[in-house]
Amino acid sequence: xxxxxxxxxxxxxxxxxxxxxxxxxxxxxxxxxxxxxxxxxxxxxxxxxxxxxxxxxxxxxxxxxxxxxxxxxxxxxxxxxxxxxxxxxxxxxxxxxxxxxxxxxxxxxxxxxxxxxxxxxxxxxxxxxxxxxxxxxxxxxxxxxxxxxxxxxxxxxxxxxxxxxxxxxxxxxxxxxxxxxxxxxxxxxxxxxxxxxxxxxxxxxxxxxxxxxxxxxxxxxxxxxxxxxxxxxxxxxxxxxxxxxxx
Numbered sequence: 057x058x059x060x061x062x063x064x065x066x067x068x069x070x071x072x073x074x075x076x077x078x079x080x081x082x083x084x085x086x087x088x089x090x091x092x093x094x095x096x097x098x099x100x101x102x103x104x105x106x107x108x109x110x111x112x113x114x115x116x117x118x119x120x121x122x123x124x125x126x127x128x129x130x131x132x133x134x135x136x137x138x139x140x141x142x143x144x145x146x147x148x149x150x151x152x153x154x155x156x157x158x159x160x161x162x163x164x165x166x167x168x169x170x171x172x173x174x175x176x177x178x179x180x181x182x183x184x185x186x187x188x189x190x191x192x193x194x195x196x197x198x199x200x201x202x203x204x205x206x207x208x209x210x211x212x213x214x215x216x217x218x219x220x221x222x223x224x225x226x227x228x229x230x231x232x233x234x235x236x237x238x239x240x241x242x243x244x245x246x247x248x249x250x251x252x253x254x255x256x257x258x259x260x261x262x263x264x265x266x267x268x269x270x271x272x273x274x275x276x277x278x279x280x281x282x283x284x285x286x287x288x289x290x291x292x293x294x295x296x297x298x299x300x301x302x303x
Contacts (some may be wrong), residue, residue, distance in 0.1 A: 057279035162265035173205035234263035239283035
């Protein structure tokens with residue numbers, strides 16, 4: 057099922073990208089769990105900027121009938137205040153392993169949002185988070201289907217990593233990363249696929265800490281999400297192809 061443009065009309069007016077991408081992430085997590093060993097679990101994680109914090113604040117106030125919370129301690133004056141880019145939208149599937157009774161992060165799928173590509177500071181925050189995953193040996197997959205922002209976060213990540221460029225042309229792509237090594241020396245293996253509106257999506261490898269690899273079936277899970285959210289029904293039948301013999 058070909059990739060749609062979710063950030064321009066008509067799709068944008070019919071199905072909000074937040075709803076579609078969160079549903080797609082959940083579908084992908086369910087699909088991954090069928091391939092993971094028993095001690096692993098894939099689960100979606102959502103953080104859509106400041107809106108989540110506001111909703112939490114409203115529920116807190118409702119629980120106490122609107123009573124204001126009064127602090128009992130005041131922090132001393134800070135040493136300094138510096139500009140700092142807080143990571144904005146986080147749309148990800150995280151893979152955790154039950155390791156000797158403790159849960160540890162071993163793999164992550166990051167779905168790029170428009171806010172991640174919006175400004176230099178938010179792009180840097182996204183790249184810093186991904187770079188941190190790789191430094192800890194966490195396998196990573198980035199999926200970027202954002203059509204209304206043209207920054208390439210994979211290329212920015214490769215510039216941060218150093219050691220040789222593995223660029224992707226264009227601004228739509230899926231890229232997978234497998235960090236390996238120990239004692240201060242290691243390697244990063246990279247898989248790249250350029251994406252395009254109207255084309256099917258690839259199956260990408262998701263490597264995890266410890267050398268386990270499972271398929272991330274982007275095409276199958278994307279198609280399932282489109283069917284479950286009735287996207288094609290909302291769009292209506294496709295326009296008929298022109299008949300070169302006519303006229």
